[in-house]
Amino acid sequence: MNNDASDSLFDELSPDHPGDWALSLSVPADPGHRDELRAGGKSSGDALAPAWDSFFEHIGTDGLADLSRRNDNLQRQIRDNGVTYNVYADASAGLQRPWALDLFPMLVSPQDWAQIETGVLQRTRLLNAIMGDLYGERELLKRALLPAALVQGHPGYLRSMQGVKPPGDTWLHIVGFDLAHGPDGRWWVVGQRTQAPSGLGYLLENRIAIARQFPKAFAGMKVQRLAASYRALMEGIKRMCPEGENARIALLTPGPYNETYFEHAYLARYLGLTLVEGNDLTVRDQRLYLKTLSGLEPVHALIKRLDDEWLDPLELRSDSRLG
Template sequence: MTQPTPSQWSLLPDEPDEPVAPDPLVQAASAALRSRDGHFYELTGQVNQPGEPQAGISERWKRFFAAGGAAGWQELSAKALRVQRRVLDDGASYNVHSDAPPLPGEGAPLARHWPLELLPMLIEPDEWREIEAGIVQRARLLGAVMADTYGERRLLKEGLLPASLVMAHPQYLRAMHGAKPPGGVHLHVLSFDLTRCADGLWWVVGQRTQAASGLGYVLENRLIIAQQFPEAFRQMAVQRIAASYRDMMQSLMRLSPAGERSRVALLTPGPRNETYFEQAFLARYLGVTLVEGADLTVRADKVYLKTLAGLERVHVLLRRVDDTWLDPLELRPDSILGVPGLLQAARAGEVVIANAPGAGWLESPGLTAFWPSVAESLFGEELKLPAIQSWWCGEESAWRTLRPRLAEFVVVATFSSSSTTHHFTPIVAAELSDEALRDLAERIDADPTAYTLQARVKPTKQPVWVRGALEPRVAVLRVFAMTDGQGGWTVLPGGLARVAPKRDPLADAWLSIQRGSLSADTWVMTDGEVDATTLLAPRLQAADLRDVHWTVTSRAAENLFWLGRYTER
């Protein structure tokens, strides 16, 4: 067998009976390996520093590519095309909104096809156990903080959390103070954004607590990508994710006042919402009713679904509507997305809302620096997963000290929906001119509480298949934690990876599908038994359809009536 050159060996499977040809795909992949910019590179499993020898491919990626054999390389471009075709067939999309205010009669979002990358992110079992332990700890912490802040407020009284930050947050809902949700559980599903930094450790860069979007896209990505690499998926013992969705539904039933007989609905803002596809996809997968605010009504503190057959009780709401839009009676009176009286139903304990109203303030990056001391106070523990260093400018001493060094940081909004920082895009201060930097400092001086400074980091780089070659791109991994309804938490063994579409300085600070990022499946390997749970429905037969009880909402029936009438005209 001809010995491969250094530019070939690292990405070729062992094929003793075939000579190794200088394949252009292999050369392109080897060029990607030579990236030496101080980022951790998932393909090599280490940091590629300038001046250091070229690293070879990591063992996990060797196993991945070896599963496809020598011909696997030649098929990657064809597989990428099949992925895009499947996305089109499924109608998977993401609605992109412009930051500019719409003109009268305009403003409809642009639906673009879901941007799915061919290659998954690979995570070893030992590595995942560390992530899992850290995420469970942080989920417990957020649950305890939520209960305290809407209850005794000990953390605020003792100064462990700044009252001026918590109480000023638009998504801290005073109407929910003193409310005790069913089972005492405020948070049911959480997501955390992670990236691996230059030290090789996973760092927390953000969290989502009011509506952890992405679970539907995780499913879509897994169903598509696993079909493209079936041998690799089987040989690498990738853990399945269906059991996490099953356990999530069981925990919600456990907390519901009606138990296993509960009706569960997913409350969506509607087709204009950016993640509407995944909301509909997730509702279908879980077997729950997809509803809008107009489909629901509250009577005697109970939530009902308006159907052609009359009112039907709803016991559990998986919500995708943000806090301030949930109830026009007590919150924003101009909201047409929520349900009048919903907060009163929640206070009465007659409906489980996942997550409980008023959880949005926990997402603030201004709180990041306070979590270690809060964890020490509540649990006597150090946080297992570090977070990106952050400084809330509302702390006068912090802003006064860091102001001369503003160019070293990324500036982000403290409050996601404040009037000051509405549609505020994170700013990499080092990329600004001197004049723009002075203007930014003056802007922060005018309202320091609205801004938070974050340290610049070098996020991990994930290999992506672009125009017949591997390229390293900055990536962030979103993982999901679910409560068991009894004080414990589990972590879905996978996640939604977001990958920068191009080399961009801003990508080091912020990755968003709205801004054109790609998504990727995440494979968590296990050294134990692979769970065989599936929630996919079998192929339906005509007899099955006759036995199904279809619930038709009054709103849908009215729309169908007018569709038929105007079609007839």
């Protein structure tokens, strides 16, 4: 939506339905591109998609006329909260670049989300089973369902992990997926990241920031809340610890120069975890401990935010001091 031209257009247009107003102000997507705003995803459509029609109905014409101020508030909130994504290659932007966030949310219908949830859960179970087999019985290799050279020659394959059995046979606690619309408008998984995926902190900050700009729409549309997902993650980790609810969990970060360090600190604060770097930890008698002023304290679970090869200088990269 073109906010710069909105003030003059608001004086000329006065439809009864806010959605019609929004549609008249929007710029159609280029031919061949999906138009999220319009019904059917086509830029030639003359009606809003149902979710967007409901969104604009909730914010009303006053909300449409106030978009510039809300966008200014959003950008100010991003700056005040220090939300950054560190960029090493962009000298002009400096190391810490403010997080880029659109004013309007991405609306996903309950029906689409049900399809996404089913698909990503299925793929996560498959990926976890593959990990368990490749570091365990290796039936996939014995039956030639996967080429041995593809697995053992992969730079991400860690021979020192062969035979290791994680608690609950769970290799993947957090997985990130890249999603895109297919030609038929359905959601497709186009990629995944299983190794210390980023996003959980930015996701939460995005939701809070946008919800503050459109509180009536978020309440009226009954947007699904996120807190239960984070609570389930922590409860699942604690169930795998012998100490249960009393387990001490730490979040391992490579440090403040990592590109997503903001997220590491944000997540640790939100989840009530101890944020640690490699030098804060030590291993004694095959147990992990946190160094404190009062002595060593046991760490029962560790959420790592660095790739596997940097985790252990003894078994993996000897030049790494991050793990």
